[in-house]
Every structure is written in structure tokens, then in C-alpha cells.
Amino acid sequence: MVKEFASYNYWAVILGGSNGLGLATAHKLAQHGMNICIVHRDARIELPRIEQEFAAIREMGVSLLTFNADALQSVKRTDILSSLQTAMGANGRVRTLVHSIARGNLKAMLKPEGAVLTNDDFHITLDSMAISLYDWTRALITQGLFAADARVLSFTSEGSSRAWAHYGAVAAAKAALEAITRNMALEFAPLGIRANCIQAGVTDTRSLQAIPGSEALITHTKQRNPFHRLTTPADVANAVYLLCKEEAAWINGAVIPVNGGEHIS
Numbered sequence: 001m002v003k004e005f006a007s008y009n010y011w012a013v014i015l016g017g018s019n020g021l022g023l024a025t026a027h028k029l030a031q032h033g034m035n036i037c038i039v040h041r042d043a044r045i046e047l048p049r050i051e052q053e054f055a056a057i058r059e060m061g062v063s064l065l066t067f068n069a070d071a072l073q074s075v076k077r078t079d080i081l082s083s084l085q086t087a088m089g090a091n092g093r094v095r096t097l098v099h100s101i102a103r104g105n106l107k108a109m110l111k112p113e114g115a116v117l118t119n120d121d122f123h124i125t126l127d128s129m130a131i132s133l134y135d136w137t138r139a140l141i142t143q144g145l146f147a148a149d150a151r152v153l154s155f156t157s158e159g160s161s162r163a164w165a166h167y168g169a170v171a172a173a174k175a176a177l178e179a180i181t182r183n184m185a186l187e188f189a190p191l192g193i194r195a196n197c198i199q200a201g202v203t204d205t206r207s208l209q210a211i212p213g214s215e216a217l218i219t220h221t222k223q224r225n226p227f228h229r230l231t232t233p234a235d236v237a238n239a240v241y242l243l244c245k246e247e248a249a250w251i252n253g254a255v256i257p258v259n260g261g262e263h264i265s
Helices: 020-031 044-058 074-088 119-142 168-187 214-224 233-244
Strands: 010-015 035-040 064-068 093-099 146-156 193-200 255-258
Touching (some): 010 074, 010 119, 020 035, 020 044, 020 093, 020 233, 035 074, 044 064, 074 093, 074 119, 093 119, 093 233, 119 146, 119 168, 119 193, 146 168, 168 193, 193 233, 233 255
Parallel strands (some): 010 035, 010 093, 035 064, 146 193
């Protein structure tokens, strides 16, 4: 395994890095010599499994910082970045910010019984899954922690432009995430920052399983995908790795499908 990032003292900050796409990304980048800072929010019962994953990352010979904290709280963000700055030292820089926060509301807009989607549900989902990307990017810029050629990456879905039942709040957040990314790509380019979204195909993660009717979505996806399988977290992590390489420096402001061609059929 070529560890091309090791000699630069590069770091990746991964928001939501204890499961799914974020965790797979942490493993992939660590394999190639990038130090990792993971911010996650998990219950105590989940920690033994998560610590095993973190131990595997440390065994790759990179530095790993982890924070089980609410990434949306500005005070927590300030404390985390202060600790990161100390750990990186004078020569360390954040090459990559990866946004993988999946904290959205999946209520229906119309339901005979029970709770329906509210205005507050939209605000909470948008703040968690879209606006927080901007908040973290701005904080890293303000503290001067980004590398000269930094990459800001986030995960969107086909639901940003298609209607799925119970997905209204998340769909709005994904559309906002793409719009925020495009504007950051334009306005932060003078700072050397490249901002892109990865549109992951349907992936069997906890987030997918939380969507009502996910079993039917999985079956339909396997039928329509040219390779007749779901996207895996490793597929997406591989794309993140490619976008972190020097050769990807001219990719900016894009929404890149990583789905085996799922979107063309």
C-alpha cells in the first residue's frame, strides 16, 4: 500500500466517522498515510464496537483523534479544533474535511395517525445535514488549519432531486448541501479549497435502514443498477481517496455520482 500522504503530515477531519461512509473513508485515508480526526455522536452501548474500528485505524501507523461529541455545538467545535491544532503541531494541516453527518428526520408529510413532518423538523435536518458543513469549513478557515490545497467533501444522494416518501426534510437538506458546496467552491477557491459532493448510490447503512420502505428501495436499486448490486461504503471511500490526490486538484464545485451507473437507468 502506497502511503502517499504520510510525508506531508496531512489530516482528515471526518464528521460522522464512526459508521457507514464516514468510517469507511477513515479506514481508506489512513491506509494511505493520512492522519484522522473523527467527530461522532454515539450511545455508550455502541462504543466497544467503535473502539475496535478505531484501534484498527491506529494500527495503520497514523495518528487518530476521536471526539464523541455533538458536532453542531459551536463550543464543542471550538474545543475540538483547539485539540486538533495541538495534535497537528506547527507543520500539520487539514487536507480534507469530510461531512458524513446523517441526522435527519424521516417523518411523512401526510399521515392518518401519528406525527407528521413539521417546520422544526426541517430546520433541525437542514442544520445537521447541510449548514453544519459551512460552519465547520468556516471554523477551519478562521483558525488557519487547512492545507494550501484542501478538499471539502460531503455526501449527497439522488433524493436531492427525486421525491421519496418520508424523505422530504432530508431531500431539502441534500439539495441545500449541494448548493452550499457550489458556492463554497466559488468563494473559497482563492484560499486553495476545492469543494465537491459525492452522490452515493443506495448503500446499505443504518441511515438507509431507517427510511420506511427501504427494503423495496434496495430491491428496486439492484434491478436498475447496471451491475445489479448496491453501492458499498468502500466504493464511496475509494472516491474520497481519489479526490484527495494531487491529480484531482482541478475538480471543483461538482456533484459526482458514485453508484456504478445507477443514475442513468
